Amino acid sequence: MTPRLASGVWVSAYLTRLRLADIPAYVTAKGDAEAGAVVVKVALMDGTARAYERRSDLMTGARAWILLAECEEREVDALISRTRARDPDLWVIELEDRQGRTLLEEPGLSE
Structure with missing residues (x-):
């Protein structure tokens, strides 16, 4: 097993x-530096947003980014707030991109 x-x-x-990809991004909540989970929110600049979280498959142990929500931005913000209330070690990174680019599928970020 590869160390995280x-x-x-x-x-x-x-x-x-x-x-480097010219995608504006901000850390809106700083989590645990060693083991905090990460949520990535991308605002599509039309009133909607998506939120992604990296999770492990219980059967294989493989880690992948999953879509948590895709809806009005205020609803995504509410979901992230509830999640952060349960997990104060959670990192929240917010992006702004009309195309919805996150780069999460790229090598080194997707694993």
């Missing part, structure tokens, strides 16, 4: 990749 990258290091690398 510390959350703070992953977030820093992800923000760099987003900046």
